[in-house]
Amino acid sequence: MIFVLYYSITNQENNFTLENFLEIKNYSRTFVRSIVFSSVSTLISFALGYPTAYAISKLGKKLQKIAIAGVMLQMWISFLLITYSLMTIMESNGIINKFFNIFGSDFVIINTKIAVIIGMVYGSLPYMILPIYSSLSKLDPKIIEAAQDLGAGKFKIFTKIIFPLSAPGVLSGFLMVFAPNMSAFIISKMLGGSENILIGEIIELQFLGSQYNPWSGSAIALILMFFIMLCTSAVGNIIYYKNIK
Numbered sequence: 001m002i003f004v005l006y007y008s009i010t011n012q013e014n015n016f017t018l019e020n021f022l023e024i025k026n027y028s029r030t031f032v033r034s035i036v037f038s039s040v041s042t043l044i045s046f047a048l049g050y051p052t053a054y055a056i057s058k059l060g061k062k063l064q065k066i067a068i069a070g071v072m073l074q075m076w077i078s079f080l081l082i083t084y085s086l087m088t089i090m091e092s093n094g095i096i097n098k099f100f101n102i103f104g105s106d107f108v109i110i111n112t113k114i115a116v117i118i119g120m121v122y123g124s125l126p127y128m129i130l131p132i133y134s135s136l137s138k139l140d141p142k143i144i145e146a147a148q149d150l151g152a153g154k155f156k157i158f159t160k161i162i163f164p165l166s167a168p169g170v171l172s173g174f175l176m177v178f179a180p181n182m183s184a185f186i187i188s189k190m191l192g193g194s195e196n197i198l199i200g201e202i203i204e205l206q207f208l209g210s211q212y213n214p215w216s217g218s219a220i221a222l223i224l225m226f227f228i229m230l231c232t233s234a235v236g237n238i239i240y241y242k243n244i245k
Contacts, residue, residue: 007218020219027202027220034199037113037188038181041120042128045177046170048121049128053169054162056129057136068133071126079123080186086119087190111193119187124180128173135169136162171235179228199224 011017024031056067074082089095090110100107109115139162147157163170185200192198199220206217 004218004221007215008222009219011215020215021223023216024220024223027199030197030202031199031224033196034182037116037120037196037198038178038184041117041124041181042174042178044117044121045125045128046173049125049173050132050170053129053132053136056133057139064137068130071129075126082123083119083186083190086115086122090115090118090191110191111195113192113196116188116192116196116198119191120181120184123187124177127176127180131172131176132166132169135166139165174235175232178231182228183224 008020009016009018011019052071056064056071059067087110091097092108092110094110096109097107109118143161143165144157147161152160183200183203184198185204188196188198188201189204203217203221203224205211206213206220
């Protein structure tokens with residue numbers, strides 16, 4: 001981190017400068033695209049992950065262990081290998097395109113925004129499920145029984161008790177999905193093509209591409225890090241004050 005900070009505020013002659021941070025202007029569309037893709041993939045992961053975590057928490061102890069092992073199975077596989085697998089499934093001769101060809105459609109999913117979002121959701125879904133499950137599994141059943149005795153229906157129990165008490169897990173899930181997706185570059189590089197480049201890929205190109213410029217790359221990386229920290233703080237404060245209220 002010290003080296004990243006040093007490179008971001010110096011130039012090739014090792015002189016102090018802040019011009020490196022102005023490079024973000026050249027990639028403003030890419031930065032916005034990264035925010036949109038990360039936000040959409042996080043919301044989809046939440047929509048899929050919360051019901052899954054809730055269903056797992058309602059299983060018996062032995063079945064819960066089996067289900068959680070199934071969720072974690074993906075985490076034991078190289079993410080690069082997973083991305084290659086998705087690319088094979090989505091390519092022109094892949095299963096998905098062949099399915100649409102049955103109905104006479106020429107729909108191609110590879111090198112599109114949809115492919116990038118699918119890759120993000122598939123890769124990050126376990127990180128949404130696990131923290132939410134952890135919060136739900138710790139809920140005291142007596143609280144729900146007390147609410148039922150007082151006449152609360154299922155909807156009110158969920159909105160007033162279950163979801164608020166699982167908010168820390170939801171927060172952790174949001175952060176664990178949004179932050180990596182915001183800085184992702186392998187997914188966009190392999191599934192999105194040249195028209196769906198994300199800010200993480202721009203940073204990678206500054207260090208490993210033909211236009212070697214670690215000074216600009218470090219500055220963009222710091223801006224990205226600051227943005228993620230800002231989002232983390234904002235979401236945390238919202239849930240904290242909501243719980244106090």
